């Protein structure tokens with residue numbers, strides 16, 4: 001079978017299409033034929049060596065995919081050949097709050113695409129607990145966008161208990177943020193979105209965004225947010241920027257509001273203005289995607305609201321490096337997908 005491997009050194013241009021033996025499922029495992037995969041910003045940080053500098057080569061990257069069950073091992077009870085499934089990012093996080101396994105292992109040690117091998121292969125073997133059923137109304141290209149980006153956005157809005165009529169700030173127009181926009185609108189919330197591009201802001205408006213702010217031409221964007229909320233601030237922030245956005249997120253927050261700390265697009269270290277944070281009784285919660293149970297709950301919501309992920313571009317997997325370069329350039333809106341055939 002074919003697979004994409006990071007070979008010999010870090011960097012997008014070290015990704016190569018190779019032949020390798022098809023794996024066989026053991027007890028409790030399923031063999032999944034992968035039809036589509038999606039790329040996440042995280043995949044760039046794995047491929048460039050930022051996240052796992054001691055990664056062993058060759059390594060198959062990326063974590064998010066959809067396909068169908070080809071074969072099941074002994075003791076498998078949840079799936080049968082032909083079932084449509086989507087991968088779950090943190091394989092050992094099945095339900096409940098983020099924690100560690102009973103044996104004391106870090107949940108994140110079971111994340112696909114680093115440190116565990118990823119899914120850019122024609123076939124992968126996973127424990128049956130490491131996938132969810134694909135919502136029937138979505139095709140595989142759409143379903144492949146769900147495991148990280150959609151679930152992270154969902155997790156933030158759920159942990160912050162977003163209610164109809166409240167206001168959310170969504171930063172930028174990448175994968176997580178566009179899902180957050182779609183979920184927030186479906187929940188009946190008001191959405192303020194920022195972007196570096198007026199064209200992308202127009203696209204966000206078509207998806208229902210209520211207030212659009214260009215963070216390049218308006219670098220102190222928190223002031224525009226205060227103005228758009230009659231000086232009150234927003235109830236919830238989906239913070240994907242990190243270093244350079246967190247203090248502005250706090251400034252833009254209503255007293256008692258919630259910030260989902262999700263991303264590090266602008267850097268990994270931040271000097272927090274503590275008095276501003278305290279004065280608001282702000283709540284800040286670190287988010288690492290979500291459990292399989294949250295994924296399944298999210299899929300019910302998606303189906304009920306017939307939400308379709310925004311797939312900006314689809315690449316044949318012979319053009320995987322082009323897909324990664326497109327992601328790195330940040331020109332996309334929503335998600336980038338690879339077709340595995």
Ligand SMILES: NC(=O)c1ccc[n+]([C@@H]2O[C@H](COP(=O)([O-])OP(=O)(O)OC[C@H]3O[C@@H](n4cnc5c(N)ncnc54)[C@H](OP(=O)(O)O)[C@@H]3O)[C@@H](O)[C@H]2O)c1
Nearest residue numbers: 041152172173174175176195196263264265287288289330
């Ligand atoms: N904690 C978690 O569980 C988790 C899960 C998923 C993602 N993440 C992190 O969240 C971030 C976003 O991930 P993603 O996959 O959605 O990325 P993505 O699809 O690559 O999105 C990138 C977009 O972010 C926007 N952006 C960049 N700098 C910005 C800034 N200063 N202010 C506002 N927006 C900015 C840009 O939007 P415009 O082009 O519109 O300006 C850019 O196109 C990454 O840091 C990723 O590692 C974390």
